[in-house]
Amino acid sequence: xxxxxxMRVIEGSAFVAIPLAGMTLAxxxxxxxxxxxxxxxxxxxxxxxxxxxxxLFWAGLNxxxxxxxxxxxxxxxxxxxxRIITAPGEDAGLFLTNLRVRGWxxxxxxxxxxxxxVMVALLGDRHGRAAVDYSVNPSLGxxxxxxxxxxxxxxxxxxxxxxxxxxxxxxxxxxxxERHRLRTGQGQEVLFSLKDAAAxxxxxxxxxxxxxxxxxxxxxxxNALYGGYGQDFICADGARVMVIGLTDRQWRGxxxxxxxxxxxxxxxxxxxxxxxxxxxxxxxxxxxTEILAPFFARHGVAQFAAEFDRAxxxxxxxxxxxxxxxxxxxxxxxxxxxHMVHQPGIGRxxxxxxxxxxxxxxxxxxxPAPALGAHTEEVLADVAGLSGGxxxxxxxxxxxxxxRGDKFFVTAAE
Amino acid sequence: xxxxxxMRVIEGSAFVAIPLAGMTLAxxxxxxxxxxxxxxxxxxxxxxxxxxxxxLFWAGLNxxxxxxxxxxxxxxxxxxxxRIITAPGEDAGLFLTNLRVRGWxxxxxxxxxxxxxVMVALLGDRHGRAAVDYSVNPSLGxxxxxxxxxxxxxxxxxxxxxxxxxxxxxxxxxxxxERHRLRTGQGQEVLFSLKDAAAxxxxxxxxxxxxxxxxxxxxxxxNALYGGYGQDFICADGARVMVIGLTDRQWRGxxxxxxxxxxxxxxxxxxxxxxxxxxxxxxxxxxxTEILAPFFARHGVAQFAAEFDRAxxxxxxxxxxxxxxxxxxxxxxxxxxxHMVHQPGIGRxxxxxxxxxxxxxxxxxxxPAPALGAHTEEVLADVAGLSGGxxxxxxxxxxxxxxRGDKFFVTAAE
Numbered sequence: 001x002x003x004x005x006x007m008r009v010i011e012g013s014a015f016v017a018i019p020l021a022g023m024t025l026a027x028x029x030x031x032x033x034x035x036x037x038x039x040x041x042x043x044x045x046x047x048x049x050x051x052x053x054x055x056l057f058w059a060g061l062n063x064x065x066x067x068x069x070x071x072x073x074x075x076x077x078x079x080x081x082x083r084i085i086t087a088p089g090e091d092a093g094l095f096l097t098n099l100r101v102r103g104w105x106x107x108x109x110x111x112x113x114x115x116x117x118v119m120v121a122l123l124g125d126r127h128g129r130a131a132v133d134y135s136v137n138p139s140l141g142x143x144x145x146x147x148x149x150x151x152x153x154x155x156x157x158x159x160x161x162x163x164x165x166x167x168x169x170x171x172x173x174x175x176x177x178e179r180h181r182l183r184t185g186q187g188q189e190v191l192f193s194l195k196d197a198a199a200x201x202x203x204x205x206x207x208x209x210x211x212x213x214x215x216x217x218x219x220x221x222x223n224a225l226y227g228g229y230g231q232d233f234i235c236a237d238g239a240r241v242m243v244i245g246l247t248d249r250q251w252r253g254x255x256x257x258x259x260x261x262x263x264x265x266x267x268x269x270x271x272x273x274x275x276x277x278x279x280x281x282x283x284x285x286x287x288x289t290e291i292l293a294p295f296f297a298r299h300g301v302a303q304f305a306a307e308f309d310r311a312x313x314x315x316x317x318x319x320x321x322x323x324x325x326x327x328x329x330x331x332x333x334x335x336x337x338x339h340m341v342h343q344p345g346i347g348r349x350x351x352x353x354x355x356x357x358x359x360x361x362x363x364x365x366x367x368p369a370p371a372l373g374a375h376t377e378e379v380l381a382d383v384a385g386l387s388g389g390x391x392x393x394x395x396x397x398x399x400x401x402x403x404r405g406d407k408f409f410v411t412a413a414e
Numbered sequence: 415x416x417x418x419x420x421m422r423v424i425e426g427s428a429f430v431a432i433p434l435a436g437m438t439l440a441x442x443x444x445x446x447x448x449x450x451x452x453x454x455x456x457x458x459x460x461x462x463x464x465x466x467x468x469x470l471f472w473a474g475l476n477x478x479x480x481x482x483x484x485x486x487x488x489x490x491x492x493x494x495x496x497r498i499i500t501a502p503g504e505d506a507g508l509f510l511t512n513l514r515v516r517g518w519x520x521x522x523x524x525x526x527x528x529x530x531x532v533m534v535a536l537l538g539d540r541h542g543r544a545a546v547d548y549s550v551n552p553s554l555g556x557x558x559x560x561x562x563x564x565x566x567x568x569x570x571x572x573x574x575x576x577x578x579x580x581x582x583x584x585x586x587x588x589x590x591x592e593r594h595r596l597r598t599g600q601g602q603e604v605l606f607s608l609k610d611a612a613a614x615x616x617x618x619x620x621x622x623x624x625x626x627x628x629x630x631x632x633x634x635x636x637n638a639l640y641g642g643y644g645q646d647f648i649c650a651d652g653a654r655v656m657v658i659g660l661t662d663r664q665w666r667g668x669x670x671x672x673x674x675x676x677x678x679x680x681x682x683x684x685x686x687x688x689x690x691x692x693x694x695x696x697x698x699x700x701x702x703t704e705i706l707a708p709f710f711a712r713h714g715v716a717q718f719a720a721e722f723d724r725a726x727x728x729x730x731x732x733x734x735x736x737x738x739x740x741x742x743x744x745x746x747x748x749x750x751x752x753h754m755v756h757q758p759g760i761g762r763x764x765x766x767x768x769x770x771x772x773x774x775x776x777x778x779x780x781x782p783a784p785a786l787g788a789h790t791e792e793v794l795a796d797v798a799g800l801s802g803g804x805x806x807x808x809x810x811x812x813x814x815x816x817x818r819g820d821k822f823f824v825t826a827a828e
Binding site for chain 2: 328330351
């Protein structure tokens, strides 16, 4: 049933971070109600899309939620959203958002209707300016340190990493604030920004210290692992692999599995340093790579994969997204995290549940994302507490949209 | 005092994910006790390091924790760690780890000593094999989709993004399991793997669907924003900026601020499509870039920065890490998240607190990381409940290390 069963969270959001936060909670058993404009949120058509323009992105980040579509520009629509956010319930009154919060939807106003409201709001930057992963990342220096050694062209990441991190932080914020409410009865607002989440990580990883204390900047090191040994190699069959010698144990395993003990010993003698020191492995990575390269040039992946795994070498093969999906059983229902899910309007494909496996709660199967407004009627009745007549009037005047009638009183999961 | 004040978490860890999880909790007010081997953890010397070999990385990811150094190979040392992990306390009995858990440190064994123990364990992959960010990332396809358009060389990210995501997920797991315990009295184990955390995100972002439903693979798009408009430009002063037209509002703002309305209107007429459709902006990004490029070629950043900000354009400047630290006030104590902190053995530099700002709890100032074993004596007395004589014997026989005596009964934060 999910570890958070009974919790109800309202989400007003778009794009990655807050939708991911809501989905994370939904996949742990919370009832998560996302509200959107009548025409759909800013991310309703976000790429990747199918040939018909259906958003695979939206489907991925809104799995297992309930969807309500409301005219957010009308006073009546705003009143409805207020009512849904502040509806009673011991485990309700929890609101996640990354929409621009103005007046009616800010914490001060909403908490008039529910004093113990917990609201988590993600901003672009701390000044309230818009920022997205694609703008935050260049400003902090990662693209300048990414890409081939010697190149001066910055390379931006493709994974919206800061959004993914911030989304998980929003879950932390909500659970911590709800924990506080359980003990004290107090609601509160938790504010943070995408840029601050990223800036903090720059400090956490030691990079601010590296600049401020050492007075150095970070160069590009290609695909090498910074500060230890880790390098990519092209194998005899054309495949490219990554091998890791971050810890001494990994390093010794790699040397042994490639049969390069003698050459490494000779290198150590020549440089007068032990390569069991991680910094030495990094400084002498070019010489190490030269010693290891012939092994990979002589062998295809199939010739060493099983032996590497048996010996506990930490390694992997570079793949494209398509290769990964087609070749890696960890991305298929062989992995208990994945199930084949039919997403209406899109099709059936491997869909992940939560990566978290709680021993006291069976992992919930992934549910598809809802159609826009699929739960408008249900939520207006069950959460906002409106009568059938009131609901009918709201549909008729266009304040809300969505399918109507008994047959829609099912959740997307069914 | 921190929103989690009163909570005690024990951490047995190395590298990024679990140390980050513990630090996140510490920065929200929890008492976090990290235990390590006598000689320090696997990450004790992790780069970046100072000229003296002090780890800036370790300092960054262990801020505000207590440190205990124990001979983990000896039965007595293991007994001590067991005692610390399973010590009584309503808000204690919480254990985070990414160490290889064998026998004495697995959930089954530990929960004999404290039935309601909550343990969150991060594995490499679901098969129990070692995996690190540098090995997981290539296997899932991101490097193959990163870097200059047309290139076939994979580019691995420099930010250990999966570790940062998994670390935040570990916090979620711990808070959700502790919430369950508060209500039911039940402890539990939460297992997940770094690779599953990454594989789930591949699905959440719609990439598995893109492969499985569309039958396509993702090409490299350089620094372009996939599925909308976002591109980097070199300005008249040589600076490089990123500009974003992800939403229609951002797009219109960008066109207006660059004075390219007429040229964009002409382009729309020529292609017979409206660029207010995000997919059209992506497909026609080369033509759009051609229209925008002269603006940036004519202007230095100083000439348009204020106007872009005033007009609400979503943009940023590419910087190196050093430029970011030196030029961006958001990375300095001008930002209330940052404080100048003296890290013993390293120096004084801007250090981040938690990005989360709880209205019911003043944000804790960042505390430095502890020296290895700095709290051994304190924790043995206060948490393990040992007598002065017992503690002295443990130090004398070398089962534990760390500074001794009254003057060390201070926390690193003081």
